[in-house]
Amino acid sequence: MSDSKSIVLVHGGFVDGSGWEGVYQILKKDGFEVLIVQNPTISLAQDVAFTKRAIASARGEVVLVGHSYGGAVISEAGNDPKVTSLVYITAFALDKGESVSSLLANPAPGAPVPPILAPVDGYLFLDREKFAASFAADVQPNLASFMADSQVPWGLEALQGAVSEPAWRSKPTWYLIATEDRMIPPAAQRAMAGRAGAEVTEAPGSHAIYVSHPEAVASVIQRAAVGAAALAR
Secondary structure: OOOOOEEEEEOOOOOOHHHHHHHHHHHHHOOOEEEEEOOOOOOHHHHHHHHHHHHHHOOOOEEEEEEOOHHHHHHHHOOOOOEEEEEEEOOOOOOOOOOHHHHHOOOOOOOOOOOEOOOEOOEEOEOHHHHHHHHOOOOOHHHHHHHHHOOOOEEHHHHHOOOOOOHHHOOOEEEEEEOOOOOOOHHHHHHHHHHOOOEEEEEOOOOOHHHHOHHHHHHHHHHHHHHHHHHHO
16 A cells, blocks of 8 residues: 555644644555654744755655645645655645745635734744634534644745745645635635645535544545555556
């Protein structure tokens, strides 16, 4: 199943890499080497550098996976020659010159507004009281509460970092749309996936679908690994 592919998982804003544990366990059981990047989410450039270190340490060619803001990271870091394919998990598939900040500034009419608090010292947090409803509505309440209380500060520089050349323009791309996401509207996900020419899967789930439904997420990653291997032959 693994076909010598390595999987590199990139988390998004407000969280760290531990949320990938369920996906990690499934992929490891299927024989993949799986690496989880622990990005500081202070600036996009720094997160891209951290991700490239993980890519360099992988034993095989890499399927690069990003959740949410992690999509911005993989759009840039995915240009690394070891990366054979990209997987966006309800993520920002940014185009050249775009940043997460620029997309958030133009929300779709009627889209839910994420409960992001005003920045303090250049960092953002989600309102802890509204975290579960907006980010993790289908996650077990105790875990959603822990995620809210253990938030990682998200740097404004990370949101404002622009992509220089999106890797999805030159590499096979997969996208999982979480149809109950209240952070990135499903319509926006479909638009980004469409312009990226991604192979799209839709599944019911919140923004934290990688935590609540790891099987659905792992399935898309597995298909990307197999598809990338077939294209390389």
